[in-house]
Amino acid sequence: MSHFRAKIQDLGGFINPRVVRDHTKRKVFAQFEPDRQALRYVIHNTSLPQRVRAQAQLQLASMHAYTRSTQVKNRCVAGGVPRSVIRAFRLGRFQFRMQALAGELPGVRKASW
């Protein structure tokens, strides 16, 4: 959401709107994680009155979607592609192949066995 987005982006690599959005989600998630954990603690604490726990449950459910960890998705740093991103290099499959063939990834070479 636009009110979460920083005016100046601290981003490197390939940038498009979806990359910026994912970056914003990561930052918002990090910012609100203590609040989420506090609410979760209240919800799971059986010694608290039921009313308070129910209220905390509602508040946790009504928090913004960007504060959820499940909204974060790994994207290719060279192409912004969200699918088939190799964790070790943070690259999508095609970018990985191009860079590996160009010898830009240390130690990666064509395998045959």
Place this chain on the structure above:
Amino acid sequence: MVWFMNTTQVYIISNDMHSHMNRKERLDSINSKARLPRSVQAVYLRPLRRKAEYGLPVCDLQLRSYSVRNVEFFADFAVRAAYYLKLPVSGPVPLPRIVERWTMPRSNFVHKKSQENFERITLRRLIQIKDGNPQVVQAWLAFLRKHAFYGVGMKANVWEHEGLDVAESMDSTLPDVEKTLEPYLSQFGQREDTRSHDSISDILDNERFVAYRGPLTTVRRG
């Protein structure tokens, strides 16, 4: 060498060597007559080693690289450095290689049948230092870090050994430890300005939890 072919020159050289030889010739004659210094000669031979007296492991150094040459060279360097620091060494032990493989379609998803394999093989060497002085071991590790070789990663596990009267020595060092911890412990605790006596329902009503709500989560009244 060239000047042996010329008989007159040979005669001159045998008469008075130093006056008529130029610099290059003199250097060549040194090369044929004198041996290299021992420390330089040792580079061409297998690395020297100290003998471990007790065999108590003190430090495990693991070297990793994608290239055999680099990791072999640096392992050799590390063993030689340990010798000159008088540290007994065992190794380098070749540890199992780490093979990572990726299979990628060469082109779009339609052409899934044509794929390409890539791999990255990490080579590892283990160098173990036995019964060395902890400070000397640290000096050795610092030396290796200073002369770190390109494309070779290092990881060290260092063990320190204590006498049987550990508890006594820990008790004796306690006042010093407490003194060093004092600036940190003095800041431990709850901040004065954040202390509130609100009930938990007040805290939940706090604007901090209300400010960033998702869209369409407020109930419309009336």
